[in-house]
Amino acid sequence: xxxxxxxxxxxxxxxxxxxxxxxxxxxxxxxxxxxxxxxxxxxxxxxxxxxxxxxxxxxxxxxxxxxxxxxxxxxxxxxxxxxxxxxxxxxxxxxxxxxxxxxxxxxxxxxxxxxxxxxxxxxxxxxxxxxxxxxxxxxxxxxxxxxxxxxxxxxxxxxxxxxxxxxxxxxxxxxxxxxxxxxxxxxxxxxxxxxxxxxxxxx
Amino acid sequence: xxxxxxxxxxxxxxxxxxxxxxxxxxxxxxxxxxxxxxxxxxxxxxxxxxxxxxxxxxxxxxxxxxxxxxxxxxxxxxxxxxxxxxxxxxxxxxxxxxxxxxxxxxxxxxxxxxxxxxxxxxxxxxxxxxxxxxxxxxxxxxxxxxxxxxxxxxxxxxxxxxxxxxxxxxxxxxxxxxxxxxxxxxxxxxxxxxxxxxxxxxxxxxxxxxxxxxxxxxxxxxxxxxxxxxxxxxxxxxxxxxxxxxxxxxxxxxxxxx
Numbered sequence: 001x002x003x004x005x006x007x008x009x010x011x012x013x014x015x016x017x018x019x020x021x022x023x024x025x026x027x028x029x030x031x032x033x034x035x036x037x038x039x040x041x042x043x044x045x046x047x048x049x050x051x052x053x054x055x056x057x058x059x060x061x062x063x064x065x066x067x068x069x070x071x072x073x074x075x076x077x078x079x080x081x082x083x084x085x086x087x088x089x090x091x092x093x094x095x096x097x098x099x100x101x102x103x104x105x106x107x108x109x110x111x112x113x114x115x116x117x118x119x120x121x122x123x124x125x126x127x128x129x130x131x132x133x134x135x136x137x138x139x140x141x142x143x144x145x146x147x148x149x150x151x152x153x154x155x156x157x158x159x160x161x162x163x164x165x166x167x168x169x170x171x172x173x174x175x176x177x178x179x180x181x182x183x184x185x186x187x188x189x190x191x192x193x194x195x196x197x198x199x200x201x202x203x
Numbered sequence: 204x205x206x207x208x209x210x211x212x213x214x215x216x217x218x219x220x221x222x223x224x225x226x227x228x229x230x231x232x233x234x235x236x237x238x239x240x241x242x243x244x245x246x247x248x249x250x251x252x253x254x255x256x257x258x259x260x261x262x263x264x265x266x267x268x269x270x271x272x273x274x275x276x277x278x279x280x281x282x283x284x285x286x287x288x289x290x291x292x293x294x295x296x297x298x299x300x301x302x303x304x305x306x307x308x309x310x311x312x313x314x315x316x317x318x319x320x321x322x323x324x325x326x327x328x329x330x331x332x333x334x335x336x337x338x339x340x341x342x343x344x345x346x347x348x349x350x351x352x353x354x355x356x357x358x359x360x361x362x363x364x365x366x367x368x369x370x371x372x373x374x375x376x377x378x379x380x381x382x383x384x385x386x387x388x389x390x391x392x393x394x395x396x397x398x399x400x401x402x403x404x405x406x407x408x409x410x411x412x413x414x415x416x417x418x419x420x421x422x423x424x425x426x427x428x429x430x431x432x433x434x435x436x437x438x439x440x441x442x443x444x445x446x447x448x449x450x451x452x453x454x455x456x457x458x459x460x461x
Binding site: 095096098099100101113116117118 | 353356357359360396398
């Protein structure tokens with residue numbers, strides 16, 4: 001995985017930050033790059049423009065970014081861009097995803113049907129299934145969620161979690177929080193699937 | 204304008220060939236011009252079920268390899284002059300055959316018929332894809348077991364990818380006692396998975412097997428209870444509204460004649 005893609009625009013350094021990498025790891029990599037720049041360029045102050053793509057940053061994450069850059073003593077932040085609004089388009093897939101099919105969606109998708117056994121849907125963000133999930137869902141982003149009116153032998157994988165089988169659950173929500181895949185069955189109570197002992201490493 | 208319908212299933216042994224033969228005969232009995240094409244090139248059976256095996260001089264391989272003209276390979280049914288059959292290949296060595304030739308054959312014959320029914324091979328290999336390429340409609344045949352339904356689900360997905368939107372379901376070899384005692388899946392189970400319109404139910408009848416073995420399709424046997432199922436499917440193809448009876452119990456008369 002490439003954490004930071006660096007190029008120049010006149011005097012400004014453009015750092016394109018990986019949208020899906022763990023934020024703490026991303027900042028560690030940034031610190032290393034700034035250290036290398038300092039060794040190479042001495043005390044020349046460089047302007048950096050950060051591009052976070054579709055990643056949304058909260059206030060704490062922004063502060064960490066400022067602190068990291070400030071601590072380097074060789075850079076100032078010229079700008080930060082995020083494009084979270086691009087997350088909003090939801091594709092609508094009419095009908096069921098049939099056995100043997102593997103469908104890919106760039107952002108989020110609403111499946112106006114079922115996901116049959118031996119079918120797979122891969123998305124970057126959210127999956128909303130009007131019917132039942134009996135196949136496999138792969139969600140690339142840790143912010144992604146899976147919502148369905150029923151899970152029956154559904155295999156769900158979000159971000160770096162190991163695929164988990166939901167044998168039988170009525171309507172509910174599956175999401176990723178604090179490095180754990182969690183379920184919210186019936187949208188009224190919280191449960192947790194602890195995958196920390198089985199998590200595969202990303203990158 | 205000719206209608207080209209592929210009869211397919213995915214899983215083998217569910218009754219594609221039997222249905223192709225019986226529906227084809229039922230359509231011909233309505234004075235329609237019908238051509239049945241056996242696209243199961245390696246394991247031909249359509250001619251045997253129709254009782255014309257002994258009259259096959261040239262087959263599809265002879266046409267493909269230019270040993271005869273297409274019209275020489277067409278066998279006319281003796282019982283119904285408007286029913287014609289193009290049999291598949293007699294030989295074992297079909298690996299070198301250009302399967303895409305089936306499409307050319309279909310395109311060549313269809314102007315001369317009201318219906319062209321293509322008996323698709325089982326599986327989802329090249330024979331299947333060539334069988335569905337020229338069709339504009341599909342009849343998917345299943346039996347009430349999980350393997351058949353799962354395979355049909357994949358087949359429907361593949362058919363839809365070929366832009367065939369008119370896909371209908373026929374459930375074959377239904378035994379009501381097995382359904383009622385939950386040995387078999389139910390019609391509703393099949394419909395829930397496949398989500399395509401139900402076009403016909405054919406009940407398990409010994410006359411169908413007997414008819415196959417003797418080269419007399421059951422639809423020609425007035426004693427056969429399945430005759431009505433096949434006839435009704437043909438009537439529905441012609442646009443008639445005919446109700447589908449989901450389950451029935453054999454009455455005394457039916458038991459006497461079965």
